[in-house]
Amino acid sequence: MIHTLHYISQHSTANGHIENISQACEAGCRWIQLRIKQETQEQVLPVAEAVKKICDSYGAALIINDYPAIAVAVGAAGVHVGKNDMTVKAARAVTGPDMIVGGTANTTEDILQHVADGASYVGVGPYRFTSTKQNLSPILGLEGYQRILQELRQQRISIPVIAIGGIQEEDIPALLETGVHGVAVSGLISGAADKSATVQRIYELVNRQTIWNH
């Protein structure tokens, strides 16, 4: 089951990611993506091992960004790959059929390719500008999600769509109304003064809408 709230780690150091994920788990997040962009695969591996232990202790699912081999090595729940990494098909060849494999999409065509390649979910963004990621794809806005989800329904395509990119609490109800399965956030939780209260409010928003949608 793909969760409705994905937390994406962010920090400038390896130890910072460990602390950052620890805090997110303590605040209540139960789906964590380890996203380290400034280190090599060899440097990411020990961090992944450390955060796997932390996630296990909270019963949280761990997704490794960019590196399927690390996801396999540490026994993570899955991996997320984007256009500049590899195809979902190539990631799936590394992970095997049972792991979660997520792919980044900006268009309906991207999503259809990921579905054909065996994706478990798609991260679709950016919703709006964000400084968390460099080289953003074209901004979708609410209209972009409305159009993409409508096209998926018309083509009878069913895959969990996770909205991502600059998402704030007040954006969530309207995003979920478009039919997205959930949201992925980084800055919203990383920068929150009271992380537990923020996580609780986000879960209330995503779960309330999930109940309405089904």
Ligand SMILES: Cc1ncc(COP(=O)(O)OP(=O)(O)O)c(N)n1
């Ligand atoms: C849930 C989710 N969606 C999209 C992304 C972006 O992945 P990618 O395009 O590979 O960019 P980087 O995160 O690697 O910079 C994601 N990580 N998670």
Ligand SMILES: Cc1nc(C(=O)O)sc1CCOP(=O)(O)O
């Ligand atoms: C990792 C990532 N991928 C994006 C995409 O559009 O594919 S936007 C993004 C950053 C998400 O962090 P924040 O919630 O701080 O904006």
Ligand SMILES: [Mg+2]
């Ligand atoms: Mg990537």
